[in-house]
Amino acid sequence: MTLDKLLVIAAALFCCGLYTVITRRNAVAVLMGVELILNATNINFVAFSFFLHRMMGGQIFAVFVIVLAAAEAAVALAIFLRMFSTTGTVEVDAANELKG
Amino acid sequence: MSGPADYIFYAAAAVTVGAAILVAILPNILYAAVALLFSFAGVAGLYVLLSADFLAATQVLVYVGGILVLLLFAVFLSNRISDAKITNPTHFRLPAAAICLVLFGVLSYAAVSTPYAVKEGVYLPTTADIGELLMTRYLLPFEVASVLLLAALIGAAFLSRPDRAASVKGDMEEGKR
Numbered sequence: 001m002t003l004d005k006l007l008v009i010a011a012a013l014f015c016c017g018l019y020t021v022i023t024r025r026n027a028v029a030v031l032m033g034v035e036l037i038l039n040a041t042n043i044n045f046v047a048f049s050f051f052l053h054r055m056m057g058g059q060i061f062a063v064f065v066i067v068l069a070a071a072e073a074a075v076a077l078a079i080f081l082r083m084f085s086t087t088g089t090v091e092v093d094a095a096n097e098l099k100g
Numbered sequence: 101m102s103g104p105a106d107y108i109f110y111a112a113a114a115v116t117v118g119a120a121i122l123v124a125i126l127p128n129i130l131y132a133a134v135a136l137l138f139s140f141a142g143v144a145g146l147y148v149l150l151s152a153d154f155l156a157a158t159q160v161l162v163y164v165g166g167i168l169v170l171l172l173f174a175v176f177l178s179n180r181i182s183d184a185k186i187t188n189p190t191h192f193r194l195p196a197a198a199i200c201l202v203l204f205g206v207l208s209y210a211a212v213s214t215p216y217a218v219k220e221g222v223y224l225p226t227t228a229d230i231g232e233l234l235m236t237r238y239l240l241p242f243e244v245a246s247v248l249l250l251a252a253l254i255g256a257a258f259l260s261r262p263d264r265a266a267s268v269k270g271d272m273e274e275g276k277r
Contacts (some may be wrong), residue, residue, distance in 0.1 A: 012120065084178040
């Protein structure tokens with residue numbers, strides 16, 4: 001277990017999340033991709049905290065990232081449910097009412 | 101570090117990345133959510149190997165216990181199961197795959213070729229340190245995060261109440277008349 005292996009794992013996780021965000025049309029699946037990306041950043045924070053500093057800053061930052069991810073998921077899913085009740089679908093292409 | 105910890109590391113890494121790839125390519129969104137569960141669990145295993153025991157527990161509690169259940173609820177509530185259309189179409193597959201592979205190559209090259217001043221990590225319990233730092237040095241972000249969570253809770257509860265909005269809309273239409 002070395003730092004660069006962990007960084008490569010985080011990069012793979014990030015790219016999977018990015019692919020999910022780009023290709024999916026279902027808004028819930030897009031949110032899953034965002035969660036994957038946040039997990040990749042968290043792995044980076046914790047890995048640098050473990051290998052470079054032995055300070056807790058990275059782990060504290062990861063805690064805050066998890067808090068933000070939870071808040072974001074709650075609000076986003078509420079918005080999806082509202083969108084489903086008004087448009088009958090959660091596909092991101094359907095949310096085009098504000099398009100000029 | 102070598103020996104059994106290395107095998108556990110490779111197993112956790114394989115579970116994490118493999119499940120993430122499944123999340124990206126599985127057409128059925130329910131199966132993708134279950135694959136996401138395994139990916140989160142693998143990340144929790146990596147946290148344990150990185151001497152982040154508190155974070156590993158938090159990962160299991162918040163991600164696996166909270167966010168994933170929320171996602172599954174959203175899938176159940178927002179797909180008409182009777183239509184048997186839980187699979188979701190994808191688009192831009194080839195360009196997205198090309199972009200992601202190139203980005204992965206660049207990121208991996210940067211990660212491998214950069215010389216970091218790596219120190220040997222030590223395994224110590226972290227929960228007491230994190231709690232102390234949250235109450236002293238990181239007190240302001242901690243309080244801001246609590247206010248943010250409260251705002252998110254109120255916002256989510258307000259947004260997901262259908263009757264109220266319908267009645268407000270009706271009131272507005274009555275007002276127009």
